[in-house]
Amino acid sequence: MKNVVILGSSGSIGRNALKVLSDFKERFSVFGLSVHSNVGLLEEQIPRFGPKMAVITDQESFERFHRNHDTEILFGTDGLKKLCSHPKVDLVINALVGSVGLLPSLQTLESGKTLAIANKESLVMAGKLLIDKAKEKGAEILPIDSEHSAIKQCLLSGKREEVKRLILTASGGPFLSRSREDLKEITVEQALSHPTWEMGKKITIDSATLMNKGLEVIEAHWLFGIPADRISVLIHPQSIIHSMVEFVDGSVIAQMSVPDMKLPIQYALFYPQRVISNNTSLDLAKAGKLTFLEPDDEKFPCLGIAYHALKMGGTAPAVLNAANEVAVQAFLNHGVSFTGIQKIVQETLSRHKRKLAPKFDDIIDADAWARQTAGELCLNAEMKR
Numbered sequence: 001m002k003n004v005v006i007l008g009s010s011g012s013i014g015r016n017a018l019k020v021l022s023d024f025k026e027r028f029s030v031f032g033l034s035v036h037s038n039v040g041l042l043e044e045q046i047p048r049f050g051p052k053m054a055v056i057t058d059q060e061s062f063e064r065f066h067r068n069h070d071t072e073i074l075f076g077t078d079g080l081k082k083l084c085s086h087p088k089v090d091l092v093i094n095a096l097v098g099s100v101g102l103l104p105s106l107q108t109l110e111s112g113k114t115l116a117i118a119n120k121e122s123l124v125m126a127g128k129l130l131i132d133k134a135k136e137k138g139a140e141i142l143p144i145d146s147e148h149s150a151i152k153q154c155l156l157s158g159k160r161e162e163v164k165r166l167i168l169t170a171s172g173g174p175f176l177s178r179s180r181e182d183l184k185e186i187t188v189e190q191a192l193s194h195p196t197w198e199m200g201k202k203i204t205i206d207s208a209t210l211m212n213k214g215l216e217v218i219e220a221h222w223l224f225g226i227p228a229d230r231i232s233v234l235i236h237p238q239s240i241i242h243s244m245v246e247f248v249d250g251s252v253i254a255q256m257s258v259p260d261m262k263l264p265i266q267y268a269l270f271y272p273q274r275v276i277s278n279n280t281s282l283d284l285a286k287a288g289k290l291t292f293l294e295p296d297d298e299k300f301p302c303l304g305i306a307y308h309a310l311k312m313g314g315t316a317p318a319v320l321n322a323a324n325e326v327a328v329q330a331f332l333n334h335g336v337s338f339t340g341i342q343k344i345v346q347e348t349l350s351r352h353k354r355k356l357a358p359k360f361d362d363i364i365d366a367d368a369w370a371r372q373t374a375g376e377l378c379l380n381a382e383m384k385r
C-alpha cells in the first residue's frame, strides 16, 4: 500500500488522478490533497478519500473552509512543504499549475520521495536543480505529461546511446488552419476550446500558442538528458500518437492510445509495472487517418522562442516561463491580444541578462524580474493589437 499526495486535487490532472486512485484502492491510499481556492470540491473529496491532511493555499478560501472532519487542514506554502515531506508519504503527484509548483517539487525530492510530475513549469524553471536533487537523494521523477510518459515508454526499446532523437507530438491546438492575420482577433473563448484534450485554462492557452510544446521540449531535455537539437516537434492533430523515439538504426518507436490523461497517470503510479485498467482500448480502424505536419514557426513563434531559451540556458527558461504566465493571465483577463502573448514573452526574454549555472535564489530572482518586466509590457498598447 503506497501513500499518495495529490497537489492540485481540484484541477483537471488532480481530478483524473483521484479517478485512477479510486480504481486501485487496494494499492494506494490518498494521504493528502491540496487545493488553492476550490474548497467546495475539497469538501466533497475529503469524505470520499479520507486524507490525513489537506492544504488550502488561498488565504480567503482557507478562512471560509468548514472544518467538520478528522483531516488536518494546513495553510499555504508551509502546508505544502509539510505535506510533501511527511515521513508516511511515498509518492507526490504535483498537479499544480505554474511556478508555484517549484517549491513542492524540490521539497518532495529533498525528502527522497517519488515525484510524479505534471507541473512542467517547475522543470522548465529549474530542471537542472530538480534532476541534481533527485540524483543526490536517490529519488525518482516520473512524468505525467502524456508526451513524456510516451517517450519514457518508447525509450525501453533501446539503449541510451542508441537514441537518435525524441519526437514530441502536438495536436496543434484549435488554430492550426487559421491565417496569421486571423490570430490577432482570437478571443479568450475561442482559445479555451481545445480540439482533443480537456485541461485547465493556462495549459489550454499554452496549447493554442504552441508554448505548451516549447515548455515540453525543455521538460524533455531535463527528464531524458537529450540536447535541444535532438528533440523535434511534429504536429499530429488526432492526438493518438503521444510521442516517438527514433533510434540510430532508423527505427521509430511510437506510443499510442486514446487521448486520456488517466493512462499516463496510471503508468507513473505503477511504474515500472503495467496493470490492467478500465481505459478505453484504441481502435485504429475507427480512429481513421493519422496525419502529421511540421509546426509553422512563423504563425506560432512561441515554440521557437522556447527552443531559444533552452539554448540560452541558465535563468532564460525561468524567464520564459514567468513572462508566459503573466502574458497568458493578461490574455485571459482580456488585457492583451492572443498574439500579444508571444510579443511579451519574446521582449522580456530579449531584455534579460541571463545568469549561467543559477542557484535556487537566482531562479527566484529571475522569475520575479520577468514578472515585473512582462507586467509592464502588458500595459503597452502594442500588446493589445
Ligand SMILES: NC(=O)c1ccc[n+]([C@@H]2O[C@H](COP(=O)([O-])OP(=O)(O)OC[C@H]3O[C@@H](n4cnc5c(N)ncnc54)[C@H](OP(=O)(O)O)[C@@H]3O)[C@@H](O)[C@H]2O)c1
Pocket: 007, 008, 009, 010, 011, 012, 013, 014, 034, 035, 036, 037, 038, 039, 057, 095, 096, 097, 098, 100, 118, 119, 120, 121, 144, 145, 146, 197, 198, 199, 200, 201, 202, 203, 261
Ligand atoms: N490538464 C491536462 O490534461 C494536463 C496534461 C499534461 C500536463 N498538465 C500540466 O499539469 C499542471 C496542472 O494542469 P491542470 O490542467 O490540471 O490545471 P488546472 O485544472 O488549472 O488545475 C490547477 C490546480 O492548481 C491549483 N492552483 C492554482 N493556482 C494555485 C496557486 N497559486 N497555489 C497553489 N495551487 C494553485 C488549482 O487550485 P484551485 O482550482 O482550487 O484554485 C488546481 O488544483 C500544469 O502544469 C499543466 O501544464 C496538464
